[in-house]
Amino acid sequence: MEKYLDNINSPEDIKKLSNDKLNALCLELRDFLVDNVSKTGGHIASNLGVVELTVALHYAFNCPMDKIVWDVGHQSYVHKIFTGRKNEMSTLRQYKGLSGFPKRDESIYDVFDTGHSSTSISAAIGIARARDLKSEKYEVVAVIGDGALTGGMAFEALNDAGRSNTKLIVILNDNEMSISPNVGGLSTYLGKIRTEPRYISTKKDVEKIIDHIPFGSKGIKKFIKRTKDGIKKMVVTTGMLFEELGFTYMGPIDGHNIDELIEVFNKSKNINGPLLIHVKTIKGKGYKFAEERPNDFHGVSAFNIETGKSLNKSSIPSCSDVFGNKLCEIAEKDKSVVAITAAMTDGTGLKNFSKKFPKRLFDVGIAEQHAVTMAAGLAANGVIPVVTLYSSFLQRAYDQVIHDVAMQNLHVVFAIDRAGIVGNDGETHQGVFDSAFLCQIPNIAVMVPTDYRELENMLEYAIKLHNGPICIRYPRGSFKSEIDSSDTMVQLGRGTIVKEGSDLTIIASGKMVKIAIDVRDILKDKSIDSEIINLRFLKPLDEELILKSALKTKKVVIIDETVKDGSVALRIDALFPNNIQVLFKTLPDKFIKQGSIDELLKENDLNAESIAFDIKNKLF
Ligand SMILES: Cc1ncc(C[n+]2csc(CCOP(=O)(O)OP(=O)(O)O)c2C)c(N)n1
Ligand SMILES: CC(=O)[C@@H](O)[C@H](O)COP(=O)(O)O
Ligand SMILES: [Mg+2]
Numbered sequence: 001m002e003k004y005l006d007n008i009n010s011p012e013d014i015k016k017l018s019n020d021k022l023n024a025l026c027l028e029l030r031d032f033l034v035d036n037v038s039k040t041g042g043h044i045a046s047n048l049g050v051v052e053l054t055v056a057l058h059y060a061f062n063c064p065m066d067k068i069v070w071d072v073g074h075q076s077y078v079h080k081i082f083t084g085r086k087n088e089m090s091t092l093r094q095y096k097g098l099s100g101f102p103k104r105d106e107s108i109y110d111v112f113d114t115g116h117s118s119t120s121i122s123a124a125i126g127i128a129r130a131r132d133l134k135s136e137k138y139e140v141v142a143v144i145g146d147g148a149l150t151g152g153m154a155f156e157a158l159n160d161a162g163r164s165n166t167k168l169i170v171i172l173n174d175n176e177m178s179i180s181p182n183v184g185g186l187s188t189y190l191g192k193i194r195t196e197p198r199y200i201s202t203k204k205d206v207e208k209i210i211d212h213i214p215f216g217s218k219g220i221k222k223f224i225k226r227t228k229d230g231i232k233k234m235v236v237t238t239g240m241l242f243e244e245l246g247f248t249y250m251g252p253i254d255g256h257n258i259d260e261l262i263e264v265f266n267k268s269k270n271i272n273g274p275l276l277i278h279v280k281t282i283k284g285k286g287y288k289f290a291e292e293r294p295n296d297f298h299g300v301s302a303f304n305i306e307t308g309k310s311l312n313k314s315s316i317p318s319c320s321d322v323f324g325n326k327l328c329e330i331a332e333k334d335k336s337v338v339a340i341t342a343a344m345t346d347g348t349g350l351k352n353f354s355k356k357f358p359k360r361l362f363d364v365g366i367a368e369q370h371a372v373t374m375a376a377g378l379a380a381n382g383v384i385p386v387v388t389l390y391s392s393f394l395q396r397a398y399d400q401v402i403h404d405v406a407m408q409n410l411h412v413v414f415a416i417d418r419a420g421i422v423g424n425d426g427e428t429h430q431g432v433f434d435s436a437f438l439c440q441i442p443n444i445a446v447m448v449p450t451d452y453r454e455l456e457n458m459l460e461y462a463i464k465l466h467n468g469p470i471c472i473r474y475p476r477g478s479f480k481s482e483i484d485s486s487d488t489m490v491q492l493g494r495g496t497i498v499k500e501g502s503d504l505t506i507i508a509s510g511k512m513v514k515i516a517i518d519v520r521d522i523l524k525d526k527s528i529d530s531e532i533i534n535l536r537f538l539k540p541l542d543e544e545l546i547l548k549s550a551l552k553t554k555k556v557v558i559i560d561e562t563v564k565d566g567s568v569a570l571r572i573d574a575l576f577p578n579n580i581q582v583l584f585k586t587l588p589d590k591f592i593k594q595g596s597i598d599e600l601l602k603e604n605d606l607n608a609e610s611i612a613f614d615i616k617n618k619l620f
Contacts, residue, residue, distance in 0.1 A: 011058040043074035045284035054078035060265035071144040073101035073114035083109035095595030115428025118151025147178025150365030162246030251278025324349030372400035379410035391431025419473035426594030436566030448509040461490040493540035501531035518608035
């Protein structure tokens with residue numbers, strides 16, 4: 001069979017192919033994607049679903065002059081392949097390699113950086129307004145999934161763009177899936193209109209016909225106006241919601257039919273004002289396992305193509321698993337406990353909970369702000385909500401944590417997954433800000449477990465013994481070992497001494513306690529005897545324990561896998577008198593890129609060897 005992909009080096013090369021060749025190209029692309037992502041890991045199912053869509057977009061539009069904004073951006077691999085990055089795809093998501101998301105500093109074809117959901121329409125309307133202010137001429141296209149459309153920002157942007165008269169094309173990629181099956185009333189609505197007969201260019205066409213009939217008297221105009229609305233309502237049932245918001249609606253369109261897609265995209269260029277094109281696709285299309293289990297193949301690590309099995313599945317349970325199982329155990333006994341997820345049931349370890357307690361698991365869609373305020377409502381009415389979010393997505397709900405939870409001192413438990421460096425998703429997903437922004441909030445307590453036993457104990461403490469907002473932050477993946485700390489009882493604001501020593505105090509929390517133990521071992525060989533404090537609570541701090549140790553050793557190193565500004569390290573430093581030497585081992589004031597967690601810790605001098613080296617050089 002003739003190969004086409006080898007000759008595609010820019011979008012212009014796609015335009016040289018006839019339609020049957022474009023279909024052959026799509027087959028090749030799917031093989032390429034599966035082969036590549038089976039080695040690098042990545043968002044395979046979403047990308048397989050947008051192969052034809054991306055081909056048609058690059059065929060019909062003229063990038064980089066025309067601008068495509070990819071929502072979340074996890075589905076931009078084919079776009080990357082077409083825009084000069086095919087040969088670098090083997091570095092996808094790897095340290096110093098291609099990002100798994102659009103990046104403006106990677107290519108001029110990437111017009112807006114994404115990673116977090118539901119931003120594309122806002123960004124696109126901004127780009128389009130700037131275009132109009134500068135009297136420039138090009139198309140601006142936002143590609144947003146049905147999952148991303150559940151996010152509040154997407155609604156805010158539709159609301160604004162719909163009445164703006166600004167020329168903007170929104171492509172709704174509807175595959176009925178977020179990571180799990182999509183949820184909510186909008187998803188039900190999309191489900192209904194997916195099956196309605198295709199109707200293209202609705203309201204505007206009807207209006208155009210009527211507007212061209214010449215009329216004289218006011219009475220006739222009124223009659224016609226009524227008739228016009230009647231016809232509109234009769235004909236335009238499909239996509240009515242978007243029409244009412246001010247968009248022209250086109251669709252639903254088969255997102256795997258290249259001819260149809262190209263025809264519609266070409267037609268879209270002649271429609272003024274905001275336009276929404278509803279495209280139906282199949283997540284995972286073309287790779288058996290991904291099509292059958294799109295949620296398992298949403299984001300994957302390296303896998304065997306023949307079996308679909310992960311190549312590096314750990315036998316150790318992840319923190320999310322341990323959290324999810326413990327929550328089930330607690331919820332079994334306490335009926336007032338509920339869990340909330342923002343479209344991340346599987347990732348946050350709530351799969352079992354959703355099966356055991358379907359009525360007590362609220363998947364609110366990609367709506368972190370709503371998740372937090374809804375939890376506040378539950379707590380205000382005597383229910384104990386456990387809001388389970390990834391650290392970086394909690395950033396979305398900062399005001400809700402302050403205004404709706406903390407100010408009312410409500411008993412909401414925040415289970416903050418993916419805290420710290422997460423690895424290959426890169427800077428958009430690193431969980432390195434939450435401890436800084438949470439610890440500033442009055443009334444809130446912030447805990448960090450060092451191992452599974454502490455994670456379980458802290459969850460139990462947070463739900464059963466605490467009253468008020470409380471967070472437990474734990475990392476992506478698994479804890480490597482149990483820390484030998486005899487005092488296992490969790491008490492508000494109390495840390496523990498993990499190892500005693502006389503020359504140096506090492507203060508750490510969470511995963512960093514294991515690194516502190518490694519540092520201690522390295523320093524022991526250099527005759528430095530270190531004491532290790534496991535903070536357990538970033539807020540309130542165990543000031544007494546910290547001061548006692550620091551006054552004994554006079555030398556302190558604080559290891560914290562978060563940004564320095566606003567960090568616990570600075571708060572601890574503020575406790576000390578001048579005669580205590582302090583070394584900060586935190587993350588630098590920059591966004592942490594992608595790579596394996598170990599590579600990134602090393603790059604940022606947070607591995608045991610670098611920390612020990614710095615201690616020896618700077619404190620001794
Ligand atoms: C603010 C935020 N919350 C959660 C996520 C995690 N997330 C990434 S993709 C995704 C599902 C997106 O579904 P959809 O937009 O329909 O794209 P599809 O994968 O179906 O193509 C979710 C929940 C995120 N990226 N950003
Ligand atoms: C694109 C996105 O935001 C998610 O799919 C994310 O990549 C999931 O990360 P985990 O692999 O840590 O669950
Ligand atoms: Mg989807």
